[in-house]
Amino acid sequence: MDRDSNFYTFLFATVMVLAVASVLAFTSQSLKDLQRENVRKEKMQNILSTVGINVSREESEELYRKYIVEELALKIDGSVNESINPFSDIELAKEIKKDYSKQHFPLYVAEIENEKYYIIELRGVGLWDAIWGYMSLKNDLNTIKGVSFDHKGETAGLGAEITKDWFKDSFVDEKVFDLDGNLAGITVLKGNNDPDNNDKNDHEVDAISGSTITGDGVTDMIKERLNNYLAYFDNLSVNNNLNKNEKI
Amino acid sequence: MKKFNKNPLLLFISSIKGPILSKKDRKLLKDPLDDNNPITVQVLGICSALAITVQLKPAVVMTISVIFVMACSNVIISVLRNLIPNRIRIIVFLVVISSLVALVDQFLKAYAYDVSKELSIFIGLIVTNCIVMGRLEAFALGNGVWKSFLDGVGNAFGYGIILIAVAFFRELLGSGNLWGIQVIPDFVYDFGYENNGLMLLSPMALITVGIIIWIQRSRNRTLIEDN
Numbered sequence: 001m002d003r004d005s006n007f008y009t010f011l012f013a014t015v016m017v018l019a020v021a022s023v024l025a026f027t028s029q030s031l032k033d034l035q036r037e038n039v040r041k042e043k044m045q046n047i048l049s050t051v052g053i054n055v056s057r058e059e060s061e062e063l064y065r066k067y068i069v070e071e072l073a074l075k076i077d078g079s080v081n082e083s084i085n086p087f088s089d090i091e092l093a094k095e096i097k098k099d100y101s102k103q104h105f106p107l108y109v110a111e112i113e114n115e116k117y118y119i120i121e122l123r124g125v126g127l128w129d130a131i132w133g134y135m136s137l138k139n140d141l142n143t144i145k146g147v148s149f150d151h152k153g154e155t156a157g158l159g160a161e162i163t164k165d166w167f168k169d170s171f172v173d174e175k176v177f178d179l180d181g182n183l184a185g186i187t188v189l190k191g192n193n194d195p196d197n198n199d200k201n202d203h204e205v206d207a208i209s210g211s212t213i214t215g216d217g218v219t220d221m222i223k224e225r226l227n228n229y230l231a232y233f234d235n236l237s238v239n240n241n242l243n244k245n246e247k248i
Numbered sequence: 249m250k251k252f253n254k255n256p257l258l259l260f261i262s263s264i265k266g267p268i269l270s271k272k273d274r275k276l277l278k279d280p281l282d283d284n285n286p287i288t289v290q291v292l293g294i295c296s297a298l299a300i301t302v303q304l305k306p307a308v309v310m311t312i313s314v315i316f317v318m319a320c321s322n323v324i325i326s327v328l329r330n331l332i333p334n335r336i337r338i339i340v341f342l343v344v345i346s347s348l349v350a351l352v353d354q355f356l357k358a359y360a361y362d363v364s365k366e367l368s369i370f371i372g373l374i375v376t377n378c379i380v381m382g383r384l385e386a387f388a389l390g391n392g393v394w395k396s397f398l399d400g401v402g403n404a405f406g407y408g409i410i411l412i413a414v415a416f417f418r419e420l421l422g423s424g425n426l427w428g429i430q431v432i433p434d435f436v437y438d439f440g441y442e443n444n445g446l447m448l449l450s451p452m453a454l455i456t457v458g459i460i461i462w463i464q465r466s467r468n469r470t471l472i473e474d475n
């Protein structure tokens with residue numbers, strides 16, 4: 001057959017596309033479960049790492065069941081929607097695009113050695129693509145216990161450094177509310193006069209050189225996400241105070 | 249020719265003798281390492297050389313992935329070379345390369361999740377690597393399967409050597425690490441040594457490649473153009 005004829009060209013293209021599409025679709029379908037499982041276990045691993053429990057991906061499920069005592073799907077007014085499983089049903093990336101009143105925000109409560117920690121999910125944008133993570137607050141709902149960050153495509157050696165321990169450790173013990181109780185968040189800042197991060201009440205951590213935009217993304221993401229939990233946190237602290245008063 | 253025979257790597261490769269690799273075959277593997285290096289002589293694949301040479305580890309993994317993709321795509325195109333309609337050959341190349349890359353990506357996500365996380369966007373970047381396309385057009389379309397395979401491996405290797413060399417200097421001088429491990433001891437920093445942040449930015453990758461080209465040409469005079 002003439003290799004330059006239109007008919008042959010169309011035939012070749014059709015056969016090629018069909019063959020390639022079926023190979024890719026077959027591979028993708030047959031590997032899907034394995035991939036999902038990896039992502040699910042990694043999520044557990046990341047949530048646990050914010051409360052100081054570092055485990056391998058394989059062990060994460062078991063320990064997650066042990067330490068995470070509550071999984072809540074919150075609405076913007078602070079109420080809990082019981083019908084939604086926050087771990088598997090809420091995909092924050094899609095949730096953010098919905099109307100505010102219809103959004104749900106996951107909150108995980110961990111209990112370790114009788115201390116309660118509240119873990120919120122973060123999602124924002126870095127320089128190239130999405131960044132996300134988890135942040136846990138201590139029982140005062142103000143002091144950070146730990147954070148974990150991840151990213152889709154930040155530059156290796158620059159923006160991608162947000163996943164490194166030295167950066168994440170600088171968030172520990174920082175406060176997210178100022179003295180008047182207003183949300184301050186944590187600002188990732190260059191030249192903040194406190195590069196060793198000794199001042200834990202300044203709501204600031206030192207930025208990474210060469211990744212200003214990724215750092216700004218982290219700043220925005222923390223404040224934006226925390227904002228959605230304020231109503232629930234208010235209810236919670238009112239209840240906590242009532243409990244304390246009753247005991248007295 | 250005498251001069252670059254001293255190169256230990258070339259000596260190693262030329263010492264591989266046997267019925268499988270004829271003299272011509274060896275040339276296919278050897279040329280891209282020096283005389284016809286994809287980056288420093290053909291000046292292909294510069295874009296990815298900028299993007300992934302900040303650290304040594306992604307550079308090495310990228311090299312391995314490119315070797316796989318280039319060897320496979322060269323073989324596939326060489327097998328199909330008498331069937332591919334001339335007018336849509338570039339599209340066929342693209343389809344073959346991108347499906348191979350998608351396959352690698354899917355398998356890594358399922359079986360080597362950590363590696364796949366480490367590479368993130370870099371795997372996808374292989375599609376945009378002009379070396380792969382260049383070798384398909386220039387070589388695999390007109391040569392047999394075994395030769396195309398060798399050509400793919402050789403070129404990917406030549407690309408990888410430069411990548412790793414650039415990444416070595418950028419990571420060492422830029423962050424004082426190699427393979428993510430600190431190699432410049434703390435007391436050097438106490439004397440006032442500072443990591444050169446400029447090395448982490450893309451322009452320094454170009455300058456490093458430039459220096460490598462300079463060294464290579466002063467060593468191998470056959471590469472210098474007449475004018």
